[in-house]
Amino acid sequence: xxxxxxxxxxxxxxxxxxxxxxxxxxxxxxxxxxxxxxxxxxxxxxxxxxxxxxxxxxxxxxxxxxxxxxxxxxxxxxxxxxxxxxxxxxxxxxxxxxxxxxxxxxxxxxxxxxxxxxxxxxxxxxxxxxxxxxxxxxxxxxxxxxxxxx
Numbered sequence: 001x002x003x004x005x006x007x008x009x010x011x012x013x014x015x016x017x018x019x020x021x022x023x024x025x026x027x028x029x030x031x032x033x034x035x036x037x038x039x040x041x042x043x044x045x046x047x048x049x050x051x052x053x054x055x056x057x058x059x060x061x062x063x064x065x066x067x068x069x070x071x072x073x074x075x076x077x078x079x080x081x082x083x084x085x086x087x088x089x090x091x092x093x094x095x096x097x098x099x100x101x102x103x104x105x106x107x108x109x110x111x112x113x114x115x116x117x118x119x120x121x122x123x124x125x126x127x128x129x130x131x132x133x134x135x136x137x138x139x140x141x142x143x144x145x146x147x148x149x150x
Contacts, residue, residue, distance in 0.1 A: 039131055042130065042131060043129065043130070043131055043136060044136075046128065046129065046130050047125060047136055047139070047141060049087075050087055050089075050123070050125070050128045050141055051141050051143065053082075053083060053086045053087045054083070054121045054122065054123065054141055054142060054143035055143040055145070056082065056086070057079045057080075057082040057083050057086070057094075057121045057143070058079065058119045058120065058121040058143045058144055058145035059145045060078055060079060060082050061075045061076075061078055061079035061082075061096060061098075061119035061121065061145065062117060062118070062119040062145035062146065062147045063147065064078050065098060065108055065117045065119055065147070065149075066117055066147045066148065066149045066150050067150060068150065069109075070108055071107070071108060071109070072098050072107055072108055075096065075098055075108065075119060076096040076098070077091075079094065079096045079119065079121050080094045080096065083121070083123070087128065089123060089127065089128055090127075093123050093124070093127040093128075094121060094122075094123050095120075095121070095122045095123065096119065096120070096121050097119070097120040097122075098117070098118070098119055098120075099116075099117070099118040099119075099120075100115055100116075100117055100149075101115040101116055101117075102116075108149075111149040112149065113148075113149055113150060114148055114149065115148065115149045116146055116147075116148060116149075117146065117147055117148070117149050118144060118145070118146040119144070119145050119146075120142060120143070120144045121142065121143055122140055122141060122142030122143075123140070123141055123142075124139075124140050124141075125137065125139040125140065125141055126138075128141070
């Protein structure tokens with residue numbers, strides 16, 4: 001505790017009373033801001049982690065999609081299974097879109113050697129958030145991988 005001295009050498013006890021409670025007021029003002037910032041950092045970290053896992057899932061799907069005799073259903077199941085195993089995300093929450101040479105509706109069986117096959121894997125962030133306030137509730141996380149068909 002800080003003691004204030006008057007010019008005559010005596011301590012001023014009324015000055016001590018003026019400063020009592022300052023730390024409590026400062027903490028009451030700073031703590032909510034600090035907690036909100038920490039929760040935001042946790043949510044952003046989760047978003048980055050899930051985004052990286054979506055990237056891995058899209059690569060896994062693209063690797064499978066470029067092989068002969070692979071169906072769209074097999075690629076979708078592979079990407080959804082990867083996300084379920086890696087991040088515990090239900091397959092119903094993971095959307096997989098497969099494009100063959102720019103056509104969104106073409107099956108993989110129609111792909112020719114050299115055609116670009118693109119696999120997009122996405123999920124709404126609200127379904128993977130760890131915290132209830134859902135700072136990024138309207139965001140959709142997605143990743144794309146493209147490879148040439150063999």
